[in-house]
Amino acid sequence: MSDIAVLGAGPAGLMTALKAREQGHEVTIFEASDRVGGMAASFEVAGQRVDFGSHRLHPATDPEIMSLIKSLLGDDLQTRERHGRIRLKNQWIGFPLRTLDMIKHLPIRFSGAVAFDTITKPLRSSRTSDFESEIQRRLGPTVAREFYGPYTTKLYGVDPSHLTTELSNRRVSAAGPLHIIKNAVRASRPEGRIFYYPRRGYGQIAESLAETAIDRGVKLELRSPARQVTTKQDRVEVTCGNTSIDVNTVFSSIPLNALIQTLDPPPPAELVTAIDRQRTRGMLIAHLVVPRSQYTPFDAHYFPGLDITTARLSEAKNYRDGDDPDDLTVLCAELACWVDDEIWNLPSEDIGQLVEEDLQRAGLPSTGHVHVEVRRLPSVYPVYEHSTVDAREVIDNWLHEPGRVVSLGRQGLGVPDNLHHVLAMGSRGAAALDASGLINQKAWQDSLSEFAQHVVQD
Ligand SMILES: Cc1cc2nc3c(=O)[nH]c(=O)nc-3n(C[C@H](O)[C@H](O)[C@H](O)COP(=O)(O)OP(=O)(O)OC[C@H]3O[C@@H](n4cnc5c(N)ncnc54)[C@H](O)[C@@H]3O)c2cc1C
Structure with missing residues (x-):
C-alpha cells in the first residue's frame, strides 16, 4: 500500500486526492485554513453565501470533468444565462458582447475604428514581442487601447508592453476581430452565453468533491499548515500542523513560495531567488x-x-x-x-x-x-514580465523534475488558470502515479506541456 500526502484543499488538491484514492492509494490532505475550496470556496456574509469574486463554471470544461461535477451536484448545478455589462467609452454594453447591443450602444467612431482595424489586420506585422503588441496585432489598436490596455494595467499593475506574449496567449482567446464578432453573434442567442453555477455558491463544487473524497477514504486535516517536507531516500516525511506522516509522494497545491520554505533538504538558492523575483x-x-x-x-x-x-x-x-x-x-x-x-x-x-x-x-x-x-x-x-523570463525558466525546469514532491494547481504552477484547468491537473497528477505511489516523470512532463496550452475563460 502506498501513501500520498496532498498539501492544500483547493480544487486542485481535492481532485488529486480523490483520483489518487480511486487508484487505491492511502491519501491524506493537509489544509491550512478551516475550510476547503481555496480561492474557489464560498462562505457566508450576512447570512448569504458568497464567493471570492465572480466565479462561473465555463462550458469549455472538459466533458469528463463536467460529468464528474454534474454527478456530484445533481440538480444543484444550474445552467444560467450570462447577464453582465461592461463600461466602455462611458457606455454600458452587454457582456459577453452581443452584436445588436454593440451596434446600438458603441459610439459610431469607435465601431468605425474597429471595422478599419479588422480590414487592415493582414497589414499588421506578425512579429510581436509583448502582450501589448500581440493584442494590437490580433485585435487592432482600438480594442487594445480602449479595452485590453487599461484592463491589463489594472489587473497586473504594469504597462502591457512589459508583459510577455505568454500571458496574452494564456489570457486572451480571441484570435482577431472576426473571432470577437463570431462570439458576439453566438452570444446574441441565450444558449450562446450560458454558464454553470451551483445553487449554494461556487464553493459547493469543492465541498462536494471533499465529501466524496472523504466518503471514499481520504483523510482531510483542516487547520494544518505545511511545516516541513523532508525527502529521505525511500520516502518523504511530512509535518503539517501537529501531524507527521511518512508518504511515498507529496502533491502540493500551495503557493510555491510557501512550499519551498518547508523543503528539507532546502531547494537550490537559484530556485529560491527565482521564486522571490516572480511577482x-x-x-x-x-x-x-x-x-x-x-x-x-x-x-x-x-x-x-x-x-x-x-x-x-x-x-x-x-x-x-x-x-x-x-x-x-x-x-x-x-x-x-x-x-x-x-x-x-x-x-x-x-x-x-x-x-x-x-x-x-x-x-x-x-x-x-x-x-x-x-x-x-x-x-x-x-505577472509574467520580460524582466523575469529567466526566473520563470528556472522555476519551470524545477517543476519538470519533481522527484517525490510534485507541485500543481494555480499557485503551485504560477498560472492564471480556471477551476476546470486545475481539476484536470489534479486528475493528471494522480494518473501519473504508479502502483508504488511514485510519479512517472515522463507522464507528468507530458501533462505539464498540455497545461501550458490552457487558455483562461473570463
Ligand atoms: C477573483 C477570481 C475570480 C475567478 N473566477 C473564476 C471563474 O469564473 N471560473 C473559474 O473556473 N475559475 C475562476 N477563478 C480561478 C479559481 O478560483 C482557481 O482556478 C482555483 O481556486 C485554483 O485552485 P487551486 O486548488 O489550484 O488553488 P487555491 O484555490 O489557491 O487553493 C490552494 C489551497 O492551499 C491552501 N494553503 C495555502 N498555503 C498552505 C499551507 N502552507 N499549508 C496547507 N495549505 C495551504 C489554501 O488555504 C487553499 O485552500 C477565479 C479566481 C479569482 C481569484
Missing part, C-alpha cells in the same frame, strides 16, 4: 451588504477604465436560483493591487467607501451599504 498581483475582495432585495438585475459589471479602481462588481444572488435572504443582497467588488500598496491595509469601511465612489463615477446608484467585509488574496495573478 504576483494581489486582490481585495470587498463584500458590501445592501439592505434591499436586489441592487441591479446584472450578474456582473466590468470596469476596464483606469478612472475606476474596482475591476469588477458582482451580485451573488443573480448567479443562481437559491435560498438567499429576501431583504438583503451582497455585492462583491474586486480590487487588484500589490500587497505593499496603501490600499491593501485600509480599513474595510474605507474600502467600502472607495467602491461607492467608483460606482458613482460609473453612473451607478449608491448601494446604501450597511456593512463591509474585506478579504485579502495576496497572490491572484502571476
Whole structure:
C-alpha cells in the first residue's frame, strides 16, 4: 500500500486526492485554513453565501470533468444565462458582447475604428514581442487601447508592453476581430452565453468533491499548515500542523513560495531567488451588504477604465436560483493591487467607501451599504514580465523534475488558470502515479506541456 500526502484543499488538491484514492492509494490532505475550496470556496456574509469574486463554471470544461461535477451536484448545478455589462467609452454594453447591443450602444467612431482595424489586420506585422503588441496585432489598436490596455494595467499593475506574449496567449482567446464578432453573434442567442453555477455558491463544487473524497477514504486535516517536507531516500516525511506522516509522494497545491520554505533538504538558492523575483498581483475582495432585495438585475459589471479602481462588481444572488435572504443582497467588488500598496491595509469601511465612489463615477446608484467585509488574496495573478523570463525558466525546469514532491494547481504552477484547468491537473497528477505511489516523470512532463496550452475563460 502506498501513501500520498496532498498539501492544500483547493480544487486542485481535492481532485488529486480523490483520483489518487480511486487508484487505491492511502491519501491524506493537509489544509491550512478551516475550510476547503481555496480561492474557489464560498462562505457566508450576512447570512448569504458568497464567493471570492465572480466565479462561473465555463462550458469549455472538459466533458469528463463536467460529468464528474454534474454527478456530484445533481440538480444543484444550474445552467444560467450570462447577464453582465461592461463600461466602455462611458457606455454600458452587454457582456459577453452581443452584436445588436454593440451596434446600438458603441459610439459610431469607435465601431468605425474597429471595422478599419479588422480590414487592415493582414497589414499588421506578425512579429510581436509583448502582450501589448500581440493584442494590437490580433485585435487592432482600438480594442487594445480602449479595452485590453487599461484592463491589463489594472489587473497586473504594469504597462502591457512589459508583459510577455505568454500571458496574452494564456489570457486572451480571441484570435482577431472576426473571432470577437463570431462570439458576439453566438452570444446574441441565450444558449450562446450560458454558464454553470451551483445553487449554494461556487464553493459547493469543492465541498462536494471533499465529501466524496472523504466518503471514499481520504483523510482531510483542516487547520494544518505545511511545516516541513523532508525527502529521505525511500520516502518523504511530512509535518503539517501537529501531524507527521511518512508518504511515498507529496502533491502540493500551495503557493510555491510557501512550499519551498518547508523543503528539507532546502531547494537550490537559484530556485529560491527565482521564486522571490516572480511577482504576483494581489486582490481585495470587498463584500458590501445592501439592505434591499436586489441592487441591479446584472450578474456582473466590468470596469476596464483606469478612472475606476474596482475591476469588477458582482451580485451573488443573480448567479443562481437559491435560498438567499429576501431583504438583503451582497455585492462583491474586486480590487487588484500589490500587497505593499496603501490600499491593501485600509480599513474595510474605507474600502467600502472607495467602491461607492467608483460606482458613482460609473453612473451607478449608491448601494446604501450597511456593512463591509474585506478579504485579502495576496497572490491572484502571476505577472509574467520580460524582466523575469529567466526566473520563470528556472522555476519551470524545477517543476519538470519533481522527484517525490510534485507541485500543481494555480499557485503551485504560477498560472492564471480556471477551476476546470486545475481539476484536470489534479486528475493528471494522480494518473501519473504508479502502483508504488511514485510519479512517472515522463507522464507528468507530458501533462505539464498540455497545461501550458490552457487558455483562461473570463
Ligand atoms: C477573483 C477570481 C475570480 C475567478 N473566477 C473564476 C471563474 O469564473 N471560473 C473559474 O473556473 N475559475 C475562476 N477563478 C480561478 C479559481 O478560483 C482557481 O482556478 C482555483 O481556486 C485554483 O485552485 P487551486 O486548488 O489550484 O488553488 P487555491 O484555490 O489557491 O487553493 C490552494 C489551497 O492551499 C491552501 N494553503 C495555502 N498555503 C498552505 C499551507 N502552507 N499549508 C496547507 N495549505 C495551504 C489554501 O488555504 C487553499 O485552500 C477565479 C479566481 C479569482 C481569484
